[in-house]
Amino acid sequence: MNIVVINGSPKGSNSITVHSMNYLEKLNCDDKFTYIDVGQRIKGYIKDISPIVDSIENADLIVFSYPVYTFIAPSQLHYFIDLLKKSNLRLSGKFCTQITTSKHFYDSTAHRYIEDNAKDLEMKYIKGLSADMEDLLSEKGQKELRDWFKMVKWSFENNYYEKFDRLVSSYQMKSATIASPYTGVRKGDVVVIADYESINDNLALMVKRFQAVSDRNVRIIRLKDISILGGCLGCFNCAVSGKCIYKDGYDEYLRKEIQSAECIVYAFSIKDHSMGPKFKMFDDRQFCNGHRTVTMGSPVGYIINGPYSEEINLRTILEARADVGGNIFAGAATDEVDPDAEIDKLAKTISYILDNKVSKPQSFYGVGGMKIFRDLIYTMRGMMKADHKFFRDNGQYDFPQKRKGTIIKMYLVGALLSNPKIMKKAGGAMTEGMVAPYKKVIKELNT
Ligand SMILES: Cc1cc2nc3c(=O)[nH]c(=O)nc-3n(C[C@H](O)[C@H](O)[C@H](O)COP(=O)(O)O)c2cc1C
Structure with a gap:
């Protein structure tokens, strides 16, 4: 297969993500891998895309390889998607997929961004791989990577790809008008x-x-x-x-x-x-x-x-x-x-x-996202010093093991629940017990 890797990482060949593609390249000697560094060379490609046109148009499979940046893809890849659309390259019907590394913080929205744009370009999109940035270092991560790529090739051979419902946009821009300004003191x-x-x-x-x-x-x-x-x-x-x-x-x-x-x-x-x-x-x-x-x-x-x-x-x-x-x-x-x-x-x-x-x-969105950040910053606190100080000073290290009172209480509740005699006697008292603190709040409410 003729595989073109669009490397959207600004770190170029030092990209962690692109190393997963390097790994696959080594295992798939019969396939030809071509790398296009859009993360580092986007300014040049915007000026002149011609050096990469043939590679892209002759590819059997295009792989968007990039780090998740702030919920989506890096700005450099945004510029490249814009360029692809403007350049009218022959992409319709061409297979594509994507691979990212990240800490899984909104990797799903990043993948959806590429999916939606692949749909616009009428490409045949095969589901991508969202790896943790350390996955390539473990046997499990390597197996997942190999499994994904085998399945991508299998999908290609069988002409299997994600079907997209084409959305017919009903958007018609309505013009805004200038209003008379607020007259009070701003x-x-x-x-x-x-x-x-x-x-x-x-x-x-x-x-x-x-x-x-x-x-x-x-x-x-x-x-x-x-x-x-x-x-x-x-x-x-x-x-x-x-x-x-x-x-x-x-x-x-x-x-x-x-x-x-x-x-x-x-x-x-x-x-x-x-x-x-x-x-x-x-x-x-x-x-x-x-x-x-x-x-x-x-x-x-x-x-x-x-x-x-x-x-x-x-x-x-x-x-x-x-x-x-x-x-x-x-x-x-x-x-x-x-x-x-x-x-x-x-x-x-x-x-x-x-x-x-x-x-x-x-x-x-926020609770889940902050848990990823909390664990990340805590682990990397030696390097992310400014983040660590902020998380510590603002009580954002809300690890569950710190809630000792709740943990002990739950042991007690667990002991009661596992005693059939007590449970029989308690009858419906369980839900009553649970709601008691809430009742207290209402009772003590000053109106
Ligand atoms: C500007 C910036 C934004 C990032 N945003 C996210 C993010 O939204 N979600 C996430 O899980 N990781 C995020 N990361 C972490 C990178 O995705 C992660 O380090 C990735 O493995 C880097 O891959 P690369 O070496 O291929 O560039 C961000 C990193 C940077 C520098």
């Missing part, structure tokens, strides 16, 4: 990070309207005005000090101008089922902030141009990001139905949350 500080091309775009109008109707001071920062020299390189230079290897001042700017606001609103146009490569670059570079949930407690909102309600994966990503960060998802105003009303509602919702200091518990 308070607070809300920042909008906006990625629009021209001030006449609908997204720009939506942002302007948000600024006009809000009762807060709204600062609009255009993404193009933020100095970002390039995408995250995954070099971990920031792990100890939080200082990025790039000398573009992004890390300082992020902390002083953006994270200092009482609420952050992101405004973007949906592109390739994501927020667009530039926005992804902005997001990936926030790795200089490690896993520190520095804006927790504050609301976060979105202003979106495009068919957001049809983008289930993107919706999951945005809501999960807020949840993991301990932010309150104030909503996403889109231009699908009634942008004016939605923007007004978003502005009011943000103010309501801020004025009333609304707090809310995390859902599975």
